[in-house]
Amino acid sequence: MTASPWQGRALGTRTVSWTERDAILYALAVGAPADRLDLVYEERLRVLPTFALTLAQWAPDALGATGAFDVTTAVHGSQRLVVKRPLEPSGEMATTARVAAVWDKGSAAVFDVEVSSDHFTATWSVFAPGSGGFGGERGPSAPRRPDRPAGHTLTVATHARQAAFYRLLGDRHAMHIDPAAAAAAGMDRPFLHGLCTLAASLLPLADALGVHPAGLVELDARFAAPVYPGDRLALTGWAGDGTPDGRTACFEAAAGDGRAVLTGGRARFREPAEPPTPEAPDAFADRTENPDA
Numbered sequence: 001m002t003a004s005p006w007q008g009r010a011l012g013t014r015t016v017s018w019t020e021r022d023a024i025l026y027a028l029a030v031g032a033p034a035d036r037l038d039l040v041y042e043e044r045l046r047v048l049p050t051f052a053l054t055l056a057q058w059a060p061d062a063l064g065a066t067g068a069f070d071v072t073t074a075v076h077g078s079q080r081l082v083v084k085r086p087l088e089p090s091g092e093m094a095t096t097a098r099v100a101a102v103w104d105k106g107s108a109a110v111f112d113v114e115v116s117s118d119h120f121t122a123t124w125s126v127f128a129p130g131s132g133g134f135g136g137e138r139g140p141s142a143p144r145r146p147d148r149p150a151g152h153t154l155t156v157a158t159h160a161r162q163a164a165f166y167r168l169l170g171d172r173h174a175m176h177i178d179p180a181a182a183a184a185a186g187m188d189r190p191f192l193h194g195l196c197t198l199a200a201s202l203l204p205l206a207d208a209l210g211v212h213p214a215g216l217v218e219l220d221a222r223f224a225a226p227v228y229p230g231d232r233l234a235l236t237g238w239a240g241d242g243t244p245d246g247r248t249a250c251f252e253a254a255a256g257d258g259r260a261v262l263t264g265g266r267a268r269f270r271e272p273a274e275p276p277t278p279e280a281p282d283a284f285a286d287r288t289e290n291p292d293a
């Protein structure tokens with residue numbers, strides 16, 4: 001087996017900072033409703049942990065800028081996040097990045113970019129067509145679906161302007177706004193950032209589990225197919241994953257035409273928001289989110 005020359009490459013350290021305005025705009029961009037005051041009002045603000053991923057987006061971008069892969073065709077393939085401590089409403093932190101692994105998928109390579117800080121550790125897996133075939137290990141395969149019956153399905157309604165909003169939070173790749181750039185990446189039209197889809201999905205998922213979305217401590221998911229702004233997703237959840245602590249769910253999401261868009265989802269949250277009410281005994285009762293989308 002031949003290791004990629006990028007394997008283990010250090011990408012440097014950057015100090016990133018944020019304000020409560022950034023955190024509120026992020027919550028709104030991923031679909032928090034205006035009356036969700038603990039996400040959108042500075043007097044009560046709890047910061048969504050996935051917001052940290054916008055602050056560290058510089059890392060996979062820095063790898064792309066070195067010429068490791070073709071940035072016009074590479075897409076975000078999957079994401080992992082482990083939260084060490086909650087983000088304050090405003091602050092700064094040092095983030096350090098390296099290429100943790102490069103997998104050889106033959107016609108493509110998958111670059112795992114790991115970012116660590118005192119608040120979180122996260123891994124971006126970038127799927128890069130045309131960069132494989134270097135004789136390396138194939139790496140992880142498709143995630144498995146839980147082998148137990150799923151709960152009911154939740155709805156995640158993305159909205160038509162969502163990618164245009166989300167890109168202002170730190171991911172300005174042209175494929176999310178420019179039809180020509182999207183076509184160059186093999187997509188029908190500008191498509192939604194994977195991290196936006198994922199964060200939007202976590203809001204109804206947390207509600208269904210009866211936990212606060214800011215209590216997220218661990219997250220994994222694969223972006224299996226593009227989501228287009230305005231798509232209405234069916235999110236299937238499996239409560240629990242056998243771990244004794246926290247509140248956990250496995251999940252997948254499909255677009256209206258049945259395409260699986262998120263696979264291998266797993267989210268673990270810290271604490272229940274409040275005891276389950278007798279009126280809402282089923283963690284995955286049918287519901288619709290983002291009613292104003």
Ligand SMILES: C/C=C/C(=O)SCCNC(=O)CCNC(=O)[C@H](O)C(C)(C)COP(=O)(O)OP(=O)(O)OC[C@H]1O[C@@H](n2cnc3c(N)ncnc32)[C@H](O)[C@@H]1OP(=O)(O)O
Nearest residue numbers: 075076077078105127138141142173193194223224225226
């Ligand atoms: C800068 C951009 C930022 C963004 O936010 S982009 C938006 C979010 N991302 C997306 O919308 C991407 C959606 N996903 C897709 O369109 C497709 O999904 C892919 C193009 C990424 C891959 O599809 P295909 O070329 O058909 O791959 P295969 O033939 O099914 O699999 C080839 C090998 O690659 C692994 N793989 C497939 N998809 C992913 C993925 N998403 N992340 C990591 N690995 C992936 C498989 O398992 C397999 O490998 P094994 O044969 O060893 O099992």
